[in-house]
Amino acid sequence: MQQDLLYSKTHEWARIENEIAVVGITDFAQEQLGDITFVELPAVGDTVEAGREMGSVESVKAASELYSPVSGEVIEVNDELEAAPEKVNADPFGEGWLIRVRLTEEPVGLLSPEAYEELAKSDH
């Protein structure tokens, strides 16, 4: 469990420094999805809203929605995932990051590492 992150109940993480958040999906989420073959992300300049759909991720066997854990403006997206979505499997907290967001609101309702770990345990 990454200790410097906050987590959503829908298995995204956010690393928040000042008014910037980096967002990804958790190791638990990538493990559940299996080999990821496609990632759809918002574009730079788009607005994302906490708890709202921001894209989707597909694996060989499943497709699921991505929800933004924070509210703000997308200032960077991980373009590498277009050709190499498997990076989300290999390094979900590092090279498999999804988007970088300039926050417009203080994040609320996110889980601590301990609380997320409990949730992930009970989820499966």
Added chain:
Amino acid sequence: MENPIPTPLTDWNRSHGAKMVPFAGYDMPVQYTSILAEHEHSRTKAAVFDICHMGEFLLTGPGAAEGLGKAVTHDLATLAPGKCRYGFLLNAAGGVIDDLIIYCLGVDEYMLVVNASRIQVDFEAIKSRLPAGAAFKDVSVQTAKIDLQGPLAFEVLKDRVPGDFSGLKYFNFAWTEFQGARLMVSRTGYTGELGYELFLPAEQAVALWEALVADPRVMPVGLGARDTIRLEMGYPLYGQDLDEEHTPAEAGYGWLLTSPAEYVGKGKAAALRQKLIALEIPGRRSARHGDVVLDRNGETVGVVTSASFAPSLGHAVALAYVDAAAAEANNFVVKAARTELPAVKRALPFYKNGTARKAVTG
């Protein structure tokens, strides 16, 4: 739902970390490590698949050839001992009850290999069409089936199983002995790669499986990769691309209907209301089973029956039933859950580098 039925390899699968799912009523491995890694290994080295869930029937006795010839589309008059053939069991309307391979074991002696989900339905349908007196037995439970597939399959077989199979041609089979049990080696498969389907008594399944996976060239592969591999070849999956509502001709197998026998459904088997077409979808995003297919004008013309990202090709592919008149077009649009995917009709197989027919040298 009832508990899924274990195969002789279920305990091995579970204790070796396979992710298990119920499939056709059986407790089956969907993946051991990763679908993409297993797919890649099957295309480049050698894979073993637990296919013990599939059904096997034996038919013996005078009149077997003639009786069976009236029950299925296979031309049995030209099927010699040592050879096997793919074909269909049809209903009276020409719809596909199942696709199956029939092995000619000897004169008036056959083995039928059927889909797990169709064992009972097939057995009853065929039995009702056979003359009284033919001995027809379901030996699915006591028969294990392990598929060894991949470009290195022959090399592995040579090193791990007694016998010389260098002369064994595609859709031929031979017998050997493995740890005191009769083992049938059939040069067939569902991958498009060089490979063998191995049939033996259930008691010996674990021993053969362990002998094969002990080979460093071999990886156990689950049903997840089996599905992406077969779809790259365009091989149909019963229940998705084949069903009782569609004829063999609609599924693209009209050319296979050469039997002179008066089999059930013969008069209707060539009917073409829809056609199963192969679609290439540029990009990595896949369509899903059940997505609607539109023509260029946005009219609904069909439905996706199988779809996936194709790992060996780097883009998505699909099979879809579309109205026969619309099937002549080359460009379609798949209405997927979140977007519309442009699709181009292609000739099968999608993946053209399969080694299934490769000559082997002992």
